[in-house]
Every structure is written in C-alpha cells, then in structure tokens.
Amino acid sequence: MPKDQTDRPLAPRTRMVHAGTWRSAHGELSEALFLTQAFAYPDAEAAEARFKGEDEGFIYARYGNPTVRMFEERIAALEGAEDAFATASGMAAVNAALFSQVKAGDHVVAARALFGSCLYIVETLLPRFGVEVTLVDGTDLAQWRAAMRPETVAVFLETPSNPTLELIDLAAVAEIAHGSGARVVVDNVFATPVFQRPLELGADVVIYSATKHIDGQGRCLGGVVLGRKKFIREVLEPYLKHTGGAMSPFNAWVMLKGLETLDLRARAMAAGAAEIADRLAAHQAVARVLYPGRVDHPQAALAARQMETGGTMVAFDLGSKAAAFRFMNALGLILISNNLGDAKSIITHPATTTHQRLSEEARAALGIGPGLLRLSVGLEAAEDLIADIEGALAAL
Ligand SMILES: Cc1ncc(COP(=O)(O)O)c(C=O)c1O
Missing domain, CATH: 3.40.640.10 (Type I PLP-dependent aspartate aminotransferase-like (Major domain))
Known part of the structure; x- marks a missing residue:
C-alpha cells in the first residue's frame, strides 16, 4: 500500500x-x-x-x-x-x-x-x-x-x-x-x-x-x-x-x-437515516421509532460508545399489519424488497418476509410485531425520501 x-x-x-x-x-x-x-x-x-x-x-x-x-x-x-x-x-x-x-x-x-x-x-x-x-x-x-x-x-x-x-x-x-x-x-x-x-x-x-x-x-x-x-x-x-x-x-x-466508495456512501446513507428517523418520530401515525443514533433509543449510551453514527437502517412501528401494508403500498420511490445497504432505499415487513419462518411467539419475543417496518436508507436526497414517506403516512 x-x-x-x-x-x-x-x-x-x-x-x-x-x-x-x-x-x-x-x-x-x-x-x-x-x-x-x-x-x-x-x-x-x-x-x-x-x-x-x-x-x-x-x-x-x-x-x-x-x-x-x-x-x-x-x-x-x-x-x-x-x-x-x-x-x-x-x-x-x-x-x-x-x-x-x-x-x-x-x-x-x-x-x-x-x-x-x-x-x-x-x-x-x-x-x-x-x-x-x-x-x-x-x-x-x-x-x-x-x-x-x-x-x-x-x-x-x-x-x-x-x-x-x-x-x-x-x-x-x-x-x-x-x-x-x-x-x-x-x-x-x-x-x-x-x-x-x-x-x-x-x-x-x-x-x-x-x-x-x-x-x-x-x-x-x-x-x-x-x-x-x-x-x-x-x-x-x-x-x-x-x-x-x-x-x-x-x-x-x-x-x-x-470498498473505494463505501465510506462516502455509508456516511451519506447514515445522514439520511438520521434525518428520516427524526421525521418519523415526530409523526402521529408512527407508534415507535428505533434508530441507534437517536437519544430515545433504549441503548443510546451504548450506541454512542461503540458506533460512530446510528447507521443506515431505521425500524419503526405502525401498529398493525394492515397499516404497515397500506404504507408500503402507498410508497412511490422507496422499493419493497428484503435486501439492505443498497443505493436504492428499501422497505421490508420482517414479520411476513425475513422472519416469516418464526412462530408468532418467537417474533413477539424478538420485538418483531405485525406493524414493524425496516427501512434501509439509500443514496437518494433525504427530502425526496421524506416526501415519499410523509405521503404514504398520510394515506393511512
Ligand atoms: C445480518 C445479516 N447477516 C447475514 C446475511 C446474509 O448475507 P447474504 O445474503 O450475502 O448471504 C444477511 C443478509 O440478509 C444479513 O442481513
């Protein structure tokens, strides 16, 4: 080197x-x-x-x-x-x-x-x-x-x-x-x-x-x-x-x-994720937001100690599967997929996809309720993502 x-x-x-x-x-x-x-x-x-x-x-x-x-x-x-x-x-x-x-x-x-x-x-x-x-x-x-x-x-x-x-x-x-x-x-x-x-x-x-x-x-x-x-x-x-x-x-x-662009990409995605997490937390239709970079994360002190930022992923709860599905189907820019870490923002409903194999009790024990959504924030402009999310939340 x-x-x-x-x-x-x-x-x-x-x-x-x-x-x-x-x-x-x-x-x-x-x-x-x-x-x-x-x-x-x-x-x-x-x-x-x-x-x-x-x-x-x-x-x-x-x-x-x-x-x-x-x-x-x-x-x-x-x-x-x-x-x-x-x-x-x-x-x-x-x-x-x-x-x-x-x-x-x-x-x-x-x-x-x-x-x-x-x-x-x-x-x-x-x-x-x-x-x-x-x-x-x-x-x-x-x-x-x-x-x-x-x-x-x-x-x-x-x-x-x-x-x-x-x-x-x-x-x-x-x-x-x-x-x-x-x-x-x-x-x-x-x-x-x-x-x-x-x-x-x-x-x-x-x-x-x-x-x-x-x-x-x-x-x-x-x-x-x-x-x-x-x-x-x-x-x-x-x-x-x-x-x-x-x-x-x-x-x-x-x-x-x-790897050559990972640092730039991860930082841009994390900045978008932090902004989106704050906007979600302020919205009345959102029951709970989980983002390690927010002070209301249950382990905020640990996050500050061992992570440099809150990362590129945000989880939030809309209370029910019906609300989660309505929200996902109303999104225009953010894509429905089970992948993450992509330049394109991705929304996932873990209970019916990545964690479908688990029993309802096992999911509940892990905090994966029917209304939980996982958002992988991509490289789009945060204002466009926020407009997409707020439009879909309004559809609830
Ligand atoms: C936390 C975590 N570990 C491992 C994997 C597996 O990676 P791959 O799909 O490349 O086999 C994934 C993929 O979804 C993941 O989210």
Missing part, C-alpha cells in the same frame, strides 16, 4: 482506495479482474512446491485468486484484521466461521436476535451435528455470563440486530467470552466497517455479507470472514478450501471497487 511521506497510519477512507492493490506487469491503474480458475506453473517442481506450501503462489480459485486476494487485503486493512477469507455470500461466511471451529460435544452461545438464516444455522444445523447451542437475550449480560461453560468454543452475535436495531455491548460480551476461553464472532453487517470496529472492541472474528453496503449497488452476492492469521489460515481456510464457499473473482472485483 502506498504511504504518505510522514509514514503515519493512513485514514480508513484512504486505505479503502489503495490497500491491497497489486499491479501486474502492465501497471494498470485500476485493479485487474483475474477471471481464471487455475494457474499454470513454469515447471513440475514449481507445482510440487506450491502444493507443499513452500511457495506462496496461487493454486486454484477455490483456494484463492489474485482479484479475490486484493479484496481480502483491502477489507482486512480497513478492519484492522491480520487476515481475511472472502466467501460466496454472507451466509457462506457465517456457516464457515462457525462450522470450521466446532466439533460434536462443543457448545456455542448466540444472541437470539439474529438474521433468520443465521438463527437457522445456530438453532437447527449446529445441534444436528452434536453442537449444543444456548440462545440468550443479547442485551442481558447476566444471560451471557450464565450461559458460558468450559466447553463453550464460540459466542455469536449481531449488533445492531436485524430488524429491531437492538445493540449488544461488544466489549462486555468479549470480556465474558474470553473469561471462558471462547472466541467472539460478530456479524457486523448492519453497522458496516465504517461505523463499528468489533476487533478493536475485543471481538476475534468479524463477518460481513458483502452483498449489502460493500457492494452497495445491488449487483453481486459475497461475504468475508476477518480475524487473526492463525484462525483464518489454520481453522477457516481448510474448511472453505474443501467445501467450496469461495467468492468468484468477478464478484470480488465488484466488491473491491465498492
């Missing part, structure tokens, strides 16, 4: 533009897309040395690829991680980060407020392979403490959570987990690497669905796992290498270019 003339550490925004760039003999300015599955060796001895690990070059795109490696190095530099492994999707990252480190008889503690597919992995899949799982209310530190056992190998959480934007105290949970020798695995999708750095707060492993803010323009699926070199190379890589969850070079190239 280029350095400035004083040798001081470069700002994250600068690292996102330059870190991890490898130039070929052509000296291309923009990062090259190495669309190749395999690599040719100069001779048989070179092939043998590569397979023996005596030479660090590439072997096969399921193991690694130069464009994918550029993406991994750039995001590792941003996150302050020793190493990273990119995956085909966010769920491939979650799957690999958890399954690569457990065996039958181990125990995992996870926060209950998780994205639906993450909950499926911890609640249904891990126990099928003899891994015991305890689900806790992530906001209650006493529950984390009580759940830890000598055989607990990992704790898993997401903060802010999807979709209720509940926060978990990363530093406190890391202290509890490390007291029992367990690794802390954090899904940092909602916060983005711009606004929250779990590794600095004590986490051991960070996961992203790069599909969301990192791509940021709704094109490709991708994911990444970040952490210490020893974990990434000795625990995660053997699992991913042999099970096939690698990121495609094309997707890595899209994500790599996405």
